[in-house]
Amino acid sequence: MSETTPNPNAGRIVNCDRCAVRCRIAATSNDQARLLKHAKDRGFCPNCAITAWLRRFIESPHMKAALACNPSGEKPPECFRLPHLQEQIGRVLAAGQADLPAEALDWDEIIANWDLPFPGQIEPLFP
Numbered sequence: 713m714s715e716t717t718p719n720p721n722a723g724r725i726v727n728c729d730r731c732a733v734r735c736r737i738a739a740t741s742n743d744q745a746r747l748l749k750h751a752k753d754r755g756f757c758p759n760c761a762i763t764a765w766l767r768r769f770i771e772s773p774h775m776k777a778a779l780a781c782n783p784s785g786e787k788p789p790e791c792f793r794l795p796h797l798q799e800q801i802g803r804v805l806a807a808g809q810a811d812l813p814a815e816a817l818d819w820d821e822i823i824a825n826w827d828l829p830f831p832g833q834i835e836p837l838f839p
């Protein structure tokens with residue numbers, strides 16, 4: 713069972729820091745989340761949050777190698793239409809006890825907005 717922390721800003725409406733979509737601040741955040749924890753006052757919508765994570769992840773040497781030998785040839789972001797990749801990402805979110813459920817992701821929107829700039833620098837996960 714996960715421990716959660718109540719959020720004093722719960723219910724407040726804010727705009728995503730990247731795509732400006734309106735979001736409602738979540739009531740709680742999971743203290744054990746190892747990735748993609750709910751924002752407390754501002755941050756990214758679910759689609760931009762996973763995009764930031766994916767963009768950091770695909771810069772890792774492991775992912776670059778995996779993408780280089782992808783027999784179907786799809787590269788980011790189009791490869792994220794592949795159901796098996798979406799399932800794997802869902803498993804990573806579940807294993808990391810993320811606040812973000814895979815069902816909240818809109819892959820068409822993620823792909824359409826892939827090249828939107830992020831405020832600030834996106835650091836690689838494995839520098």
Ligand SMILES: [Zn+2]
Pocket residue numbers: 728729730731732733756757758759760761
């Ligand atoms: Zn967004």
